[in-house]
Amino acid sequence: MAFPLPRPQAPQLPQHLIRTIDCQQGAVRAVRFNADGNYLLSCGSDKSLKLWSVSRGTLLKTYSGHGYEVLDADSSYDNSLICSCSSDKTVILWDVATGQVTRKLRGHAGKVNCVQFNEEATVMLSGSIDGTVRCWDTRSRRYEPIQVLDEARDSISSIKVAQHELLTGCVDGRVRRYDLRMGQLHVDFISSPITCVCFSQDGQCTLSSSLDSTVRLLDKSTGEMLGEYTGHKMKGYKLDCCLSNKDTHVLSCSEDGHVYCWDLVEGSLTLKLPVGKAVVQSLSFHPTETRLLTAMEGRVQVWEAEPEVIEEEGMAT
């Protein structure tokens, strides 16, 4: 035994369709994994929010209480709470088990585009078309936000939280990062309206997709651009982008019905995943495994790196 054989490169991209879930809730506005990736949340345009099991593709719970289409959702780290936001200007905190509305928070002046828990699910952060981010307390019974971040000059399209940092993408073409620990606000100007922002898993980079059909990877501390990923089409719709679970690839929805997948370092297009004919609106990458959720129209599709066993496929179809 001279040298151990180099391990074959594990297929790192989810390119096999495992399951298609027909959500029966109108267009799926957003699809999200929960914290551990076993469940998924689908936000429907028929005002409902649904919780599914990823492995079996079964519907577990339907949360209804919104007055208009649900635009985003997030689940807490312990799977006990779900927050969702809607075009009806409200943010709702759900109890997962009972499906009841724990809290319905009004305050935004327009539809709420995005919502996110912080790490301990003590604060909900919601970004709205009214240009504000509101920080809602889940611990107290207050119905007023703890703080309103109104620095944005246009609609907040996306928001992400990582530890003590808050990343917002705004239609005014700026990515703002609020550092709570340092008490600083960093504004990166990206000229084109931002549709989605992400932190990388290591928390050192930010990913932002904008309406000039470009996804940019910026260094978090300096704001320098580390990578630029183009080729997809994102011109009019608010579509998602994300990083793969190991920060190896950058993924973005596209209006041409594909999910584009670039190598993070090289910036080359490694995979063009054909999802369907329509716009791929939302996607979510599994936190630990190579698994991808895409939402197109009314369906959610689950993609994995390796083809699924036949029996489950039978179930799925």
Add this chain to the structure above:
Amino acid sequence: MASDGDSEEDFVSYGTPLEPLEEDEPLKKPIPLHEQTVKDEKGRYKRFHGAFTGGFSAGYFNTVGSKEGWAPSTFVSSRQQKAEKPRSRPEDFMDEEDFSEHGIAPAQITTSQEFSSSRRDEAAEKARAVGAQAALIPGDTLLEEFIAPARSSVGVELLRQMGWREGQGVGPRVKRRARRQRAESGARVHSCVMPPAGSEDSEDDDDEEFAPENVTFAPKDVTPVDFTPRSGLQGLGYRGLNPGLALLGRGAAEHIDLFKPQSESRSQLFGERRSGSRRGGVAGQAFGVGALEDDDEDVYHRDSMSKYDTVLGGEEPGDGLYGWTAPQQYTQRTGRSRDASYLGKILEGFTLAQNPAKEKTVFPPPSLPRDYRPIHRFHPSAPSLSSLPGVSPALAEALRTSRGHMVKEEPQQGGRHQLDSGQRRALLGEDSLQGPTSVMELLRPEDRERLLNLRNASTKTPTSDSHSAVPAAGLRAGSTVAASAPPPSPSPSSSGSQQQEALAAWRGVQPSSQTFKPFEKNPSKQARYELYLSRLRQGDRDALEQSLDLGMTEWERSREREEFVRASILYRPSSSSLSSRFTRSKHLEDDDTVEVSQEEKGDVDDKEAAVRMKLFGKLTRETMEWHPDKLLCKRFNVPDPFPGSGLVGLPKVKRDKFSVFNFLTVTESREAAAPPKPPEPGKKSRWDVSEQKEEGRKGDPLSEMLSTARTQTSAPAALPAPTSSGDQTEVKSAEQPSSEKKEGDEEEEQEEEEDSRPPMDLFKAIFASSESSSSSEGESDKEEEDTTKDGGKMESQPQNLFNITSSTTSSIASSSQTAAASSQAPARENEQERAEFGPKLPPPAAYRGASIGEEKHSKRSRERKHKSKKQHKHKKEKKKKKQKKHKHKGKQKKSKKEASDSSSEDTDVDEDEGGDGQVSTDELLKRLKSVRSHQSC
């Protein structure tokens, strides 16, 4: 027996006796509470009403509330029995209890008021109090009391009969003289009053001189001891504040005592001032004098600040600086005499110094020579002289003075400091910052001097004053003597350059009142100087000569010339010298919004350039201080970065700048400024606008699109490649002109209505079919299928709402509506996204195929969609399709504009193919109008 019988008869027993206790009887259990009932005399249960037990029985046999309820007496007609039925008295309505002893109308015999004891009737008083409250004037029973009949009890009457007078004591008359009643008996009412000594006991024998033998006196009236129990927690002798005394500060002696000087020291302290002034105020003696104490004022006395010395001094031997531990010599000093000898007022806390301060020895400045001028002038000639080896500066000076113009020269030599600074300023090159300067001035004065000397040596310099015969050695002073004639101005080379300098400095400077006036003492000189300055400002080269007074002697003139030039250089306007060094502040402090917008614009331009060059990083990043809320930090488990700062958010930023509304209005104004667009009539508020043209908020793609749209609409051209709907438009336009032209005049009016009308889809959504709600996808599918099948029929109804003109176009309408119907569903879906600002959400429309049982149709629709994609129309254009459909309806009437419409539509289509065109409804309308006006012109 008899005794037994007597004893039995003697006892009167009241009440019911207790049952005799029998021995061995087990103790009775106490009756539980719920069995303790109250019964009335007849053994009926007594029911108590009200919150507590005190209510009267109510109703017939106390039946109110029970199931029997109220049982009124049976009605008997009084028609026949008028006589028998007496009028009812109040007693008829009373209960038995009311007639009992404590009722309101006791029927038994009670003691009448006359015979009752003098104890007050509490019930009556209470009743009176209640009555007083209800009286006309609350509490007004005074009148009643005044006119109440004098009613005295029988005992009093009897006593009076026996000769008793009120105020006298009761008892046998006594022989001794009437004791003088003590004035204060009864005046002071304490809770415990010492009983006054009996008149007999306290009788004094010393003053009975006027008492006749046969006169007897009534005994002294004895005030009964008042055994009022003490209530309250105050100590013995407590007396409440007497507000009259306390507030007015006058009255009882006790209060006066309060403010009296208490001790000798205090009286000394305050002296006479204190005695006259007596304060009011509630500073009373809350705890009074005890019964047995005579005048112990300090038992419960309130401590007052006046007991304390507020001023140091008084008994202290010294001045209070050291207290009793003062140093020996300090206390024993005899410096009083010196203090006394000091005439001025000695400040409090200060004493005269023991030792007189040392006198400062002041050395007088050396007396200056009479003709000394405190100006030193640096003479370039002097170094040249002194630089010669072996020639000392003193010698050089002597040489120079030996020329014989010392007297004149001296005043021109400035003091070293001024001159040096002036030259330093010149040296700093401030003149070089001015516009018209020569290379000469860039040189150092020495070099310049040397150069000039060289030039002077070779030729007569034309620029320097030609008339002056300047010695080559540069001893310019000599020239002034040699010079003559009215245009003498023998300004030497150095002063000439200085003059230029001054000219350069002062040229174009606006006169201001703040210019320094160096010759203020001499007004005429100052006036000449100002004249010189004003000419300098005008750029006059020979300003100096013109401003000088011709009547002066040559010597004076030359001296003044020098001074003026120097002064003008020294006090050159700061604006010229300083302005070049400083840049004007960029922003004004006060107006935020304007400043911000400007700043923003520049910033954004810079940043956009950076973005275009992909120079992310410092150029595109801004970092600012941001204060998170304290609670937010707590929730994030992060220490507050700015503990103690109450600020939240961005500290320096004015809020109003960053509201989305400002942003909106900016865009709006920009759009409104676009030339080809007619003004929108219906633009009322921002929200209206946002509803109408939600796409306008899109930002960059929109502005690009707008610009392209403008260029294209301004140059309408026949463009090919119409879409499927465009085809029908063409057909329709070919069909219509004949019918349309008839109605041509009406159309003009109706166009206006048409514009203000909401889009067709709105009406459709309301009227056409209830199932067209966008939330249910399957239904919309079905509906769409329907409309594709028989679109004309379905659409004709809402269409008629608008077709006021005629029904001739129905067939055409149907044809256009089929085209419209193909895009109807997406159009409707787009409606809910109309009120958006940011990037839209993809339409859920394409999802229609996913519903069950519509597989075939969904396939078809997808195919169609796919086809449309092949035609380079992506979904965003669905809105446009709707738009077109809307326009088609208008077109049925607008025959003349048909061609232009179609062409403009083609323009739209072309745009769409171009990429990111998203045109809102009224955008298209506007374009339509602009094209129309263009044609009509």
